[in-house]
Amino acid sequence: MILHDWILSPNCYKVRLLAALTGQPLTLRAVNVHPGRDHLSDSYLALNPAGTLPILEDGDLVLGDSAAILTLLGARAGAGWSGQTPEDTARIAGWLAFAQDLSGSAGQARAIDMIGAPGSLPEAQARGRAHLRRLEQALAERALAGGTFLVGETPSIADIACFPHVMLAPDGGLSLAPYPAIRLWSRAVRALPGFIEMPGIHRLHELSPEPEMETELR
Amino acid sequence: MTDPKTDPMKDQWLPVSMSADLGPARRDTVVMGVPVTIWRASDGTARAEAEGRTLAVTEDYDHLWICLGTPALPLFDIPEARQPGRRFVPCGRVRVACSPLRAIENFLDIAHFPFVHTDILGAEPQTEVTRYKVDLRENDTEVWATKVEFYQPQASKSATGGVLTEYSYRVPAPTVSVLYKTCPPRPGERDVIAIFVQPVSETVCDVWPWMALFDDESAQADLVGFQQMIFVQDRSILENQVPALLPLDPGREIPTRADLTSVAYRRYLKAHGFTYGAELVPA
Amino acid sequence: MPDPILWHPAALSRDLPAATVMPTACGDVEVALWRSAGGRVSAWYDRCPHRGMRLSHGFVRGEMLSCIYHGWRFDTEAVCRKIPAHPDLTPPETITVPRFRAAERHGVIWIAPRSDAAGQGQEAGQGQGRGQGRGTLDDGDPAPDALPPLPGDLGPLRSLQVARDGAAVADALGGWHARVAGGVHVLVQALPGGHAALHSLIDPEGDAIAASRRLEALRRDLESEAAA
Ligand code: FES
Ligand SMILES: [Fe+2]
Numbered sequence: 001m002i003l004h005d006w007i008l009s010p011n012c013y014k015v016r017l018l019a020a021l022t023g024q025p026l027t028l029r030a031v032n033v034h035p036g037r038d039h040l041s042d043s044y045l046a047l048n049p050a051g052t053l054p055i056l057e058d059g060d061l062v063l064g065d066s067a068a069i070l071t072l073l074g075a076r077a078g079a080g081w082s083g084q085t086p087e088d089t090a091r092i093a094g095w096l097a098f099a100q101d102l103s104g105s106a107g108q109a110r111a112i113d114m115i116g117a118p119g120s121l122p123e124a125q126a127r128g129r130a131h132l133r134r135l136e137q138a139l140a141e142r143a144l145a146g147g148t149f150l151v152g153e154t155p156s157i158a159d160i161a162c163f164p165h166v167m168l169a170p171d172g173g174l175s176l177a178p179y180p181a182i183r184l185w186s187r188a189v190r191a192l193p194g195f196i197e198m199p200g201i202h203r204l205h206e207l208s209p210e211p212e213m214e215t216e217l218r
Numbered sequence: 219m220t221d222p223k224t225d226p227m228k229d230q231w232l233p234v235s236m237s238a239d240l241g242p243a244r245r246d247t248v249v250m251g252v253p254v255t256i257w258r259a260s261d262g263t264a265r266a267e268a269e270g271r272t273l274a275v276t277e278d279y280d281h282l283w284i285c286l287g288t289p290a291l292p293l294f295d296i297p298e299a300r301q302p303g304r305r306f307v308p309c310g311r312v313r314v315a316c317s318p319l320r321a322i323e324n325f326l327d328i329a330h331f332p333f334v335h336t337d338i339l340g341a342e343p344q345t346e347v348t349r350y351k352v353d354l355r356e357n358d359t360e361v362w363a364t365k366v367e368f369y370q371p372q373a374s375k376s377a378t379g380g381v382l383t384e385y386s387y388r389v390p391a392p393t394v395s396v397l398y399k400t401c402p403p404r405p406g407e408r409d410v411i412a413i414f415v416q417p418v419s420e421t422v423c424d425v426w427p428w429m430a431l432f433d434d435e436s437a438q439a440d441l442v443g444f445q446q447m448i449f450v451q452d453r454s455i456l457e458n459q460v461p462a463l464l465p466l467d468p469g470r471e472i473p474t475r476a477d478l479t480s481v482a483y484r485r486y487l488k489a490h491g492f493t494y495g496a497e498l499v500p501a
Numbered sequence: 502m503p504d505p506i507l508w509h510p511a512a513l514s515r516d517l518p519a520a521t522v523m524p525t526a527c528g529d530v531e532v533a534l535w536r537s538a539g540g541r542v543s544a545w546y547d548r549c550p551h552r553g554m555r556l557s558h559g560f561v562r563g564e565m566l567s568c569i570y571h572g573w574r575f576d577t578e579a580v581c582r583k584i585p586a587h588p589d590l591t592p593p594e595t596i597t598v599p600r601f602r603a604a605e606r607h608g609v610i611w612i613a614p615r616s617d618a619a620g621q622g623q624e625a626g627q628g629q630g631r632g633q634g635r636g637t638l639d640d641g642d643p644a645p646d647a648l649p650p651l652p653g654d655l656g657p658l659r660s661l662q663v664a665r666d667g668a669a670v671a672d673a674l675g676g677w678h679a680r681v682a683g684g685v686h687v688l689v690q691a692l693p694g695g696h697a698a699l700h701s702l703i704d705p706e707g708d709a710i711a712a713s714r715r716l717e718a719l720r721r722d723l724e725s726e727a728a729a
Contacts, residue, residue: 007443008450032439034446035236035310114313114453137717140659144709170454173315177524177557178662178698180516187521199450202569203336205560206520211343211588323552329571329586345572345585455570459553460531472550472596476571476586480552 001026004047004055006033008115010107010164011066012054013198014099018070018160020196022077034115067096067161074157081156091151095158098131102165105131109172110165121173128174132182135162139181148188155192163189167201220420222250225494228287230391231294233414233426235282236308240264248418249286250494256282279428280308281414291359294390298398298410299430307438309427309445311416316456317495318393318417319464319487321425324452325395325413326387326479328368334451337371344369347476354486361389361486363479374409375436375444377402387479392492393417404432411445420495421462425449463497470497508604508611508643510688510700511544515657517610522566524557527601527612529693533557534603534610537564541577544601544612549573550581556598579619602641607651609688609700611643649678651686655702658685659713662698663720665727667691670699673723681719683712 003019003026005012019026031053032038040051048055048064055062056069063069074082083089106128111117142150150158167186170176176183189195190204197203222228227250234247234256244257254268256275266273266284274285276293283293298304314321324330329347331340350366366385373383386398386408393415398408409431416424427445465471466488473481487496511525511534522535524547531547533556541564547555554570561567565574565582573596574583581596599620602613614620663670671677671689679687684704689697699720703712 007447030437030439030443032442035239035308036439036442038439113315114450116311116313136661137713141710141713144658144713170457178696180512180523180660183523184516184518197336199447200454202454202558205333205336205567205569206562208342210562211345211585327571332585333569333572342572342585343588346588347586454558455554458555458558460548460555461553465553471552474551474584474587474590476584 002029002057003027004029004031004039004044004053004057006031006039006053008199009033009053010110010168010198011052011103013164013201014066014160015054015056015069015073016198017163017196018073018077018081018157021155021160021192021194022073022081023194024073024076067100070096070157070161080152080154083156084152088152088156092156092158095150096161098134099158099161099165102128102131102135102162106169106172106174107165109174110168111172113172125172125174128169128172132166132169132174132176132179135166136179136181139185143181143184148185150185155189159185159189164198164201171200220493220496220498222252222286222494225250226290226491227392227417227494229285229290230393231276231283231285231289232393233281233416233424234266234284236310236426237264237277237280237282238308240282247416247424249284250417251419252286254284254286256284279412279414279430280306281426281428294360294394296390296396296410296412296430298408301407303432304410304430305433305441307429307431307441307445309429309442309449311424311426312446312449312453313418313422313424314453314456315422315462316459317421317462317464318415318423319492319495320456320459320462321413321415321423322389322393322395323464323480323483324456325397326363326389326483327477328366328385329476330452330455331368331370334455335448339370339373339448340368341371349475350478352478352482354482356390358486358489359390361387361479361482363387363482366479373399374402375440376433389483389486392487392490393423401432403435407432409433413449417495423495461497464495465497466493467497508602508613508647510609510690510698511603511612512610513657513660513700513702514605514608514610516660517542520561520563522557522559522561524555525612525690525698526692527614528691531555531557531693532601532612533559533566534612535559535561535566537561537566537577539564542603542605542610543577543579544603544610545575545579546599546601548598550596550598604642606643606648607653607655608657608702611648613643615641649688651678651702652704654705655686656705656709658701658703658709659716660698660700661716661720662692662696663723664696665723666695667697669727670697670723673726681715683707683715685712685715687716687719 005028055064083092109124112119112121149155240258244255256266264275264282266275276283332342332345351364364386370383371380383400388396396412401407401409411429414426517536520538525532525534533547534544536542547557549568558569567574572585579598579600581592604611677689684707686702688700
């Protein structure tokens, strides 16, 4: 599988992260999106007329949308990544749509703030804040019912679809300080075996061993 | 707050755009709080205007530089950039909500590598910063740090394993830093990696990373991506330092021997009166 | 006699598991609130003495909080114990972070400014945003009457942030501690920038999901009143 990728893209990171968590190897092809705008070149538009990344090529199959790619990789991974029941599969579909809205709000705020993408920053931030509150409520209520992840007992593509834009919201000037349930969920995602980071999303350093510490013995 | 009208920063060359992005259409940007319009005239030369005045401009290192006041010096020289065989990699701009001076200081710092650029530029337990040398050069107008050594798991796009990397850092202007590092494919030569910082305000800056490498193999997208990865890892740190302004009062923050470059940089800023983006010492 | 200490509700205990750190505030001052692996809660000025990085972005290993920038480690007394750039150096004990008082009661973490040397530099934490109650015992814990009277069997519900000034929220609710429908107790924390947090607890019979929705409605009301 070839992933046409940009290191700073949250939508590309979704795919890299899910592939890493589920052990599906990807061949990465870096695209110079910023400042090169290579994703709008003729050859890329031929591959994906939408002019967006990520693009996944798997033999004859070409997917140019992160939700579609997550759906494919999640179905191949099994083990609940795409939902175990029709109800959960439907819930996951709802979160994939929500992730799209996050991309158009918190994600847009980040693109405006960080690399000068067009649009109104305060409006994107206001929409982003509303979405973060919705996610916080959902996760808080999941936690009250004993759950850790968005759907079902185990992580699913719903979590992976939402995680990057949420974690990168501070890049667009949206603080995550007000959201305790999001904080606990983000720790649970980052603690998953095989987790990989992207710029702006730190790993949990607390999971690495503490180098020998002499002063502790005093 | 420092007055942009009097701070000597206004007489510095400040980056405002990649040369490649400059066209006939006028574009607006902001430098030290002043709205600046830039474009490329039909004769191919770059132009800049602010407050109805024509500004001094120069183009080099793939970027356009302007001066709000009267240029104190010609644009700094990076002699390595004139060597044949180098590949130039402008990486686009990244906006950061921090003081332009904090952005430079972070670039001069290696002790953060294991924690911020984990498994790339550094990794625990190899966290030690050994003694290195800091001096002022060019009549005290440049800060240099040399013999800076650090263990790096993946020092560059072309590196394939951990190496002890040797760096030199150079601050040729208050918002520019150039680093020279071991070039794995060409021992004896050094890769040049720089950040050019555009002070938008005292607490917002646009950072233009730029590289001049000996690397015939890597795709441009990989080189740009590597540098963007490193720089954006720093961004979340830079936006969370308190205060946002760089303190020049030595009592405000505690340096160690690993921070010699930063100490020299702060002294240099003070000595030259570059206080735009600095926290002024309380009287 | 010095001003009695003000205790501010800062978080639900449940939201700060072992070996984690989170941001909060004491009056106008940003605070890093953390719990060691062994369970000890500490509240510090949210600023590393090295290069000013927010400590709430750091990480907890064992009984130490590490700064994310250069990994300086601080013990539960806020004394720097390790500087990774100089692994063989024993840091001078003078490198410390100003501290607040922290205590846990009723499943809530409470914080208060200190007046002693360990709290130097945080005077601003005193004034703004009246806390819940006043007074400390000699060991620094809250005096029994310093905290609002809460039944002993409440469980954690949620903490929500409201885009409205803490005093105005307390006013609208009829106090810094209020009982609302559904067996829910709300504790108001004033936050910087004209915001407030509602830390809520629920009695064991209550329907937590329904209560969560009512809190969302309460927040909508509080914010639309402010807009009106
Ligand atoms: S800023 Fe905290 S360790 Fe350097
Ligand atoms: Fe860095």
